[in-house]
Amino acid sequence: MVISVREMRVLEVNCIGLGIPLRMFMEAAGLHVARVVEEKLGGREGVEIAVMVGKGGNGGDGLVAARYLASRGYRVYVLPAYDPGLISHPDAIANIEIVKRLDSVKVLKPGRYDVLGSVDVVIDGLLGTGVKGELREPIRSLVEEANKSSADLKVAIDTPTGLNPDTGEVHGVVFKADVTVTFHDVKPGLLKRPDLVGEIVVANIGIPREAWLYVGPGDALHRVPRKPRDAHKGMGGRVLVVGGSRYYTGAPALAGLAALACSADLSFVVVPEEVRDVIAGYSPELITATVPGDHFKPGDIELIEKYIKVFRPHVIVFGNGIGREPSTLEFAERFIKWVIEKGYYLVIDADGLKGIVYGETKLGWKVIITPHRGEFKSLTNTSLSGDIDSDLEKIMNASNVLESTILLKAPVDIIVSGGKYRLNKTGNEAMTIGGTGDVLAGIAGAMLAKTGSPFEAAAVAAYLNGLAGDHIYYTTGDIPSPTKIVEVLPSIMKDIVNAHLATYNIDLEY
16 A cells, blocks of 8 residues: 555644654654664674754654664764754654763764765665755755765665655655665655665554544644635635525525635525525625525526626535425425536535435535435435444445435544545534534535545544534533534634644643
8 A cells, every 4th residue: 555645644643633642653663763774784793873864753763763773782873964953843852862861872963974984874864755845955965975875774764865755756866775664654656766765664653543544633634725825815715505495594604604614715605585684694704695585496596507607616515404395305406416517516415415316316526415314314215223334335335326425424424435434533412403514514615615525525524513512512511502613613723633632631741
């Protein structure tokens, strides 16, 4: 298997969310590197080893390896690229302080390139997966001197410095390794440049299955693009909600407000004319447009098409509060077909699901549907037992029939797209209040506008909705009403990792 840098970062932050300090993985990584070096040396004595370290986590891995190798009796030199005071990674800082206390490891001053010409082993812990473009000084000179070295063994930690681990691209100079010890899974770029990476050793550093199985803070942090500093209105996403009826005025408003709370830039709501004033009254931030009457009808599609041309939404959220009038259900079926034909991203929730004809409607893999177990049975005529393993097969089958991502709302949410799946544990029993599903649909719309991936958007939306509810329930003792969830979403998204740790009372002291 291969894994991208982004996927590794997702896993690392999800591990933090599970209460696993990253320093534990740094310790495991350094130990594996030391073991590989020891194995390659085959019991040779009197060996001298130079460990080049940068100021990030890759350098921290190298410092741990230096400590283990010194404990085996090797003569170990640590060659920092920068003054140790400039090391930025907190776990690398801790490890440089440890190494500096050891008589068995010699920490050299930056710039001591001469040591590279006399050692038997050179270990590259300079940049790893953090490379961006051409190497700059002092990293560049260190790599050049290391490549000139006549050392018997050259080992790269995770990926050779200067090699793009995702693409295999090289911009200028790159460390030429005999062995690359990479972690958890192979990065795709390594496979493209065997001439630079040498033998690939994949080290299991203990990342648990739960880090990828369950959606976590790493997904919200690394799968959702952040706005650039020079962002303009619309770059955060434009979401259009089509919903509401004379009986259900709050549903589309909650969906639209949830999209805004998740930093969508614009939220439009198309509603029946007779309930517009009620829905517009929820917030001046909602831009409302209307169709005639107090519920949706097939003839409204032409007018909605005009609104769409003006608003230019990235995503349409459909179904919240539309009701079950026969003409509305006919409208739902026709509207869904129209949206799919036009190629828009779509989130279908609540009574909008009744516009899907199972076995006939093909959603073209640009759609998220959000049924609970009862709605799933109504849609597919298939009952779910609540056993995740057996339910997964049924949901995967339905996903393929519909050509859609399915976000099944349950005590443990199940997110499926074809053969891919994730689970979500956030959320609590107090969130059965009406309206939380509308909030979820709005979040999903905002995430889909930002990511362009229905599967990733659905997973992150389930996590964020549940985390917000848990944050309210566990940290304040309040009932997580839909309006309260909308209120706390912006602060949670601003600092997702600490919000997660505080909500679940996770202490990361090592």
